[in-house]
Amino acid sequence: MSHLLLLSFFVDLDDFIDIYGNPDETGKLPTDISEGKCTWTMVTALQNANSEQRQILKDSYGRQNPECVKSVLKVFTELKLDDIYRKHAKSSYENIVRTIEAPTFKLPKSIFYYWLDFLHKKPCI
Numbered sequence: 001m002s003h004l005l006l007l008s009f010f011v012d013l014d015d016f017i018d019i020y021g022n023p024d025e026t027g028k029l030p031t032d033i034s035e036g037k038c039t040w041t042m043v044t045a046l047q048n049a050n051s052e053q054r055q056i057l058k059d060s061y062g063r064q065n066p067e068c069v070k071s072v073l074k075v076f077t078e079l080k081l082d083d084i085y086r087k088h089a090k091s092s093y094e095n096i097v098r099t100i101e102a103p104t105f106k107l108p109k110s111i112f113y114y115w116l117d118f119l120h121k122k123p124c125i
Contacts, residue, residue: 005096006112010119012092015039016085019076033072036062041081044088045072048079093120 018032019041032039045057053075060068093116099105100112 005092005099006115006119009089009092009096009116012040012085012088013119015041016082016089019073020082020085033061033069034064040085040088041076044081044084045076045079048081048084049075053078089120 014028015032017026017028018030018039021028021030023029032041042057042061046054049057056071056075060071063069096112096116100109100116
């Protein structure tokens with residue numbers, strides 16, 4: 001279970017970095033929108049979008065068109081996905097720490113803390 005929480009933390013961070021990260025710092029080019037990947041950012045946008053925003057996402061997501069990518073990014077900005085992510089990441093981090101510190105946790109804690117700290121300090125913006 002704990003390894004799945006850590007994996008989810010990594011995947012969500014990777015999705016966030018694709019949209020909001022600086023490619024010079026992260027080494028990751030932003031392609032998730034144009035490739036139409038199922039990401040934390042898109043799922044969260046759909047959960048929070050109104051009907052007009054949802055239609056823009058439907059019409060523009062997964063299109064190899066710079067204007068479509070801009071439309072999606074505009075909706076992400078309107079929804080304040082960066083703020084939503086930061087709250088989500090903080091909550092996820094705290095949940096992982098609680099799991100590691102639980103009396104029933106039998107795996108080497110140092111390995112989990114190493115990766116959790118590595119991911120938590122990863123450059124994003």
